[in-house]
Amino acid sequence: MTKTSSACKKGSMKAVVNIRMDDRLKKAIEKFAEQQGISFSALVRQTIIEKLQSHGIDWREEHHSTPNLRDLMGPEDIEL
Numbered sequence: 001m002t003k004t005s006s007a008c009k010k011g012s013m014k015a016v017v018n019i020r021m022d023d024r025l026k027k028a029i030e031k032f033a034e035q036q037g038i039s040f041s042a043l044v045r046q047t048i049i050e051k052l053q054s055h056g057i058d059w060r061e062e063h064h065s066t067p068n069l070r071d072l073m074g075p076e077d078i079e080l
Helices: 022-035 038-056
Strands: none
Touching: 022 038
């Protein structure tokens, strides 16, 4: 995982996002975040940023077209 960018440092965030997930997934994320020495939210944030970057999306740009969510999702992201 990459280090948290300066835009993600304490005090600069303005949005709260609630995500529903299986309890087992949450526990696995908590355990992995603890092993990495970072918070749950930092791990989720880093993972999302990495996913966007892998698709060439710079989330820091103010003006950009919004990609179709299905274009960002890989087979592992689709819940059956």
